[in-house]
Amino acid sequence: MTTPTTPLPRYLGAAALTAAVLATAACGGSEAADEAPAASALAVNDERCTTNQDAGTVTYISGYFYQASVSQLEVFAAEGLGFFDAVCLDVEIQGGTGDVMASSQLVSAGTAHFTPVASEAEIVQANEQDHEVVGIATYGHVPISSLLTGPEVEDLQDLEGQTLGRPGMLAAPLEAMLTTAGVDVDSIEQVDTGYDPSILPRDQVQALAAFRSNEPHQLDAMDETYVEWLPEDFGVVGSFGVMATNPEWAAQNRTVVEDFLRALARAFDYCEENGQECVEQAAALDPTGEFDVDHNLKVWEAESELVRASTPDETGFGYIDLSLTEAETQNLVDSGALDEVPDLEPLFEPHYLEAVYVAGNVVWPAEEEQQQE
Known part of the structure; x- marks a missing residue:
């Protein structure tokens, strides 16, 4: 995606990740978090905390500045609500310009660690351009x-x-x-x-x-x-809100990737119930002062509802289905953008997210331990 040539005021433009509300919503997903835990309340044990801290600063580049899109607002909220602190992650947030391929190149080079892309097809396209990135969560399962x-x-x-x-x-x-x-x-x-x-x-x-x-x-x-x-x-299939990371770095920092997604899952639940608060946190990150809270709240409500509607019951938000990915990638072949559908398994890694959910509910280890006591 290129930088807008005729933009509206910044952050009123289109997000890299967007979608509309479906008329019928599925019941999948985790139970909403009614209250944000104190920032000082650790959600992981000391050993895991140390491992995450040893990874150093984790850099996230948004898809399009600070717009309240799925796979963006959760990151802003996880930082503001202390969820990253709770899993001992030091996350640096940088506002992207909408150039998804440029951001994926930074992740491939190890300059950044996470970035959202608009669809699973763009994961494939990025790798076709020799950007080594892997999709670790796909939040929406309809075209954006x-x-x-x-x-x-x-x-x-x-x-x-x-x-x-x-x-x-x-x-x-x-x-x-x-x-x-x-x-x-x-x-x-x-x-x-x-x-x-x-x-x-x-x-x-x-x-x-x-x-x-x-x-x-x-x-x-x-x-x-x-x-x-x-x-x-x-009859065209598609996706939106795909989180990407560097596959080699992720393999070396498995707990970091899992707990980054864990904090996002917690934030998604919280922001579903507290959208206005989360959007206002995103507005606070905007250095221009031109952030439209009302418009961005509509963006979040539309996209988050579509995520819920396109997620099966008892399945965690962000699940990856390679059969759908293959059908989406076939669109690229049919349009001539690709010669053939490549081997998709190396380009998507669902196991990090699978460590975050049980029966569609976010596993927050500290709460699990309290329930067992």
Whole structure:
């Protein structure tokens, strides 16, 4: 993803990780944490605490600045609520610019340790560019992208010969949707327009690639009329909110990776019940003072609901299903971005997250020990 060329005020633009609310939500996921534990209350034993401390500073680069997206807000909240302190992790948060491949390159080089990417397909693409990263959690299991058009577009084939705006490269699920709908994609002029959705009602473009928890909210606030086209309505699979790390570093620091994800899982539960508080913590990180709390709360509510809705019962948030990954990667093959589906097992490692959950509930070791006493 490229840096916006025509951005709205910073942090109002699209997140790297976004999605819409499904009408029917599954009951999966862990029980909500009603209260944040004291920052001084350790959740791990002394030996594990020392091991985590010995890893030194752990650097996390967000996908897009401090927007309240899934796989971002949990990190900000885990820091603010003391969850990282509780597992003895020293986490440094850096705001990313939206250039996912640049962030994955830093993780591959060992300059940073964790970063979210927009989808599992981007894990594959990053490795195709020789960025050695591994996906350790996938929070959303539907495509993150949607295509917005004016109401005059009644069939996607109406877009042939028209102009489509997109921030960076066209997302694989959108290209797959267009292809499935019988559209001659080569006949559409694609232009990099950044993140300003007002170009659609101004007819500067006839279609706009969007993030489903972002631009639709902005157009609604402008009282504009539009049609939103969803890839899954055309049978296209996808994902969003994928946490990536360096596979070699992760193997050498297993407890760090597990407890980083553990703190995020705890924060997810807390922020589901206390979204306003968590979003305000994200706002405090924004050095520009331009953070829109109301808009970002909508982003978080939409995305977190979709995570819950796309997670099966008694399954931890972030589970990895390689059968879905293979189907998503096939989109890249069908679009010509890849010659073939590579071996996916080395690119995704579910075992770190599996140490965090039991029957869909977050394991917080200190509480487990108290219950056993």
